[in-house]
Amino acid sequence: MTYASYPATRLRRSRAQEWSRRMHRETVLTPADLIWPLFVIEGQGAREDIATLPGVARWSIDGIVARAKEAVKLGIPCVALFPNTPPGRRSDDGAEAYNPDNLMCRAIRAIRDACGSDIGILTDVALDPYTSHGQDGLVDARGYVANDETVAVLVDQAISQAEAGADIVAPSDMMDGRVRAIRMALEMGGHHNVQIMSYAAKYASAFYGPFRDAVGSGGLLKGDKKSYQMDPANGDEALREIALDIAEGADSIMIKPGLAYLDVIWRARQQFSVPVFAYQVSGEYAMIEAGVAAGIGSREALLMEKLIAFKRAGCSGILTYHAPDAARFLGA
Numbered sequence: 001m002t003y004a005s006y007p008a009t010r011l012r013r014s015r016a017q018e019w020s021r022r023m024h025r026e027t028v029l030t031p032a033d034l035i036w037p038l039f040v041i042e043g044q045g046a047r048e049d050i051a052t053l054p055g056v057a058r059w060s061i062d063g064i065v066a067r068a069k070e071a072v073k074l075g076i077p078c079v080a081l082f083p084n085t086p087p088g089r090r091s092d093d094g095a096e097a098y099n100p101d102n103l104m105c106r107a108i109r110a111i112r113d114a115c116g117s118d119i120g121i122l123t124d125v126a127l128d129p130y131t132s133h134g135q136d137g138l139v140d141a142r143g144y145v146a147n148d149e150t151v152a153v154l155v156d157q158a159i160s161q162a163e164a165g166a167d168i169v170a171p172s173d174m175m176d177g178r179v180r181a182i183r184m185a186l187e188m189g190g191h192h193n194v195q196i197m198s199y200a201a202k203y204a205s206a207f208y209g210p211f212r213d214a215v216g217s218g219g220l221l222k223g224d225k226k227s228y229q230m231d232p233a234n235g236d237e238a239l240r241e242i243a244l245d246i247a248e249g250a251d252s253i254m255i256k257p258g259l260a261y262l263d264v265i266w267r268a269r270q271q272f273s274v275p276v277f278a279y280q281v282s283g284e285y286a287m288i289e290a291g292v293a294a295g296i297g298s299r300e301a302l303l304m305e306k307l308i309a310f311k312r313a314g315c316s317g318i319l320t321y322h323a324p325d326a327a328r329f330l331g332a
């Protein structure tokens with residue numbers, strides 16, 4: 001296709017007025033695009049600020065319920081839950097992960113009681129908030145995170161979350177074969193409508209630091225997660241991960257972190273007809289807040305430019321700690 005050249009074409013014509021900019025806008029962001037991650041702690045009326053995530057707190061279950069109600073008011077369709085398990089309940093085998101009365105399951109039930117079906121509840125399936133070593137799976141005698149043994153535990157964890165009322169289980173552990181195992185167990189357990197949002201392409205990233213502080217696994221973790229999380233240098237491999245997870249029964253897939261992997265989001269959208277979500281992770285949140293604190297720009301401008309980039313790249317939605325701010329900036 002050939003375009004007329006200047007002056008027949010002046011692309012600034014359509015940008016000259018606000019009404020025209022609005023009319024030509026190719027992508028939109030609405031509160032319905034947002035998923036709000038929340039950190040749960042034991043207690044009553046408890047709130048703990050997280051130094052590396054300024055503006056984000058851990059809440060006891062009553063506070064989590066209040067946040068879920070706030071989300072409903074703001075038009076945010078879904079919250080994602082992450083527990084900070086008390087140290088005494090962490091173990092080498094992470095058995096607390098499938099305790100039907102663990103913090104996560106109690107938080108799910110409390111939100112469901114308070115909000116009914118007005119909000120979706122997404123739960124993380126991985127062992128790191130429950131293990132004494134901070135790895136996402138079971139560590140064998142050689143120090144390797146064992147795949148198949150871990151998958152068996154993840155299945156129990158996902159089922160206990162589904163039984164508590166989770167709407168979407170989101171395996172974030174990057175073990176091979178876990179989506180099929182979880183899907184089969186959900187079907188057999190009668191949880192036909194519980195969705196799986198697979199963290200299909202999750203990279204071994206430096207941007208998870210504040211999250212590990214938030215769930216209390218950072219100080220416990222020795223070494224790294226490179227034997228299961230992906231190499232940031234790889235894009236083709238992400239497409240293979242996504243293809244496998246779709247074949248195993250994922251309803252939607254996630255790319256994580258977000259901004260440094262927009263090309264992967266774009267390629268996933270081009271190649272597969274499956275909803276793609278991005279996780280704007282803790283380090284990304286912290287960098288925006290650091291930018292605001294350093295006087296680089298306003299929170300609204302810095303944040304909304306990044307969020308629209310995810311939509312432009314093809315995302316159905318974004319997990320972001322800035323979800324309530326974004327919803328308010330959008331006029332909710």
Ligand code: PBG
Nearest residue numbers: 126128172207208211281282283
């Ligand atoms: C762990 C998990 C992580 C995040 C979500 N689930 C951290 C990790 O893999 O170490 C990171 C989220 C964030 O940084 O905001 N299964």
